[in-house]
Amino acid sequence: MRERKFEDALITKIKEKFQDVILITNDGYQSRPDILILFKGGWAVLQIKKSKNSFPLPSQKIWMEMLSDIACFASWVYPENEKEVLEHLEIALEIWRWKK
Numbered sequence: 001m002r003e004r005k006f007e008d009a010l011i012t013k014i015k016e017k018f019q020d021v022i023l024i025t026n027d028g029y030q031s032r033p034d035i036l037i038l039f040k041g042g043w044a045v046l047q048i049k050k051s052k053n054s055f056p057l058p059s060q061k062i063w064m065e066m067l068s069d070i071a072c073f074a075s076w077v078y079p080e081n082e083k084e085v086l087e088h089l090e091i092a093l094e095i096w097r098w099k100k
Contacts, residue, residue, distance in 0.1 A: 003050035006079055007034060010048065017086065018093065031059035033067065033074070037089075042072035042096040044089060049078040072096045 007025075014023055014037065022038040033045035045067050047060055056064075056076070068074035073092035077085045 003048060003054075006050060007048045010046075010077065010082065011035070013082075013086065014089075017090070021093075031057050032063055033060075037073075039093055040097055042092075044073035044075075044092060045071050046075055046077050046085070046089075049076055052078050052080045054078065 011023065011025065014021070014035070018037070018039070020039065024036040024038070026032050026034055026036065034048040035046040037044040037046070045064075047056070047064050049056065064074060064076065072095075073089055075085050075088065
């Protein structure tokens with residue numbers, strides 16, 4: 001599956017599953033994460049890859065390492081781990097909602 005097609009499908013799933021979040025997509029400028037998810041009490045980032053064997057750019061690694069230290073949730077997502085990432089995102093959202 002092409003990365004863009006996967007990204008479009010993933011965005012649709014996130015919007016359906018988490019209707020009370022604000023979802024912002026990035027155009028890939030400066031290798032920033034592809035998706036920013038804002039929710040009551042926090043935020044999360046997702047960096048999309050077309051497969052688990054896709055190599056991230058060095059600048060993508062830097063962004064994800066930096067943001068994983070300050071975001072409520074940060075993850076690489078690709079078709080092979082999509083279900084697991086969405087489950088972990090859901091848990092993170094619930095934890096942070098209860099904290100606030």
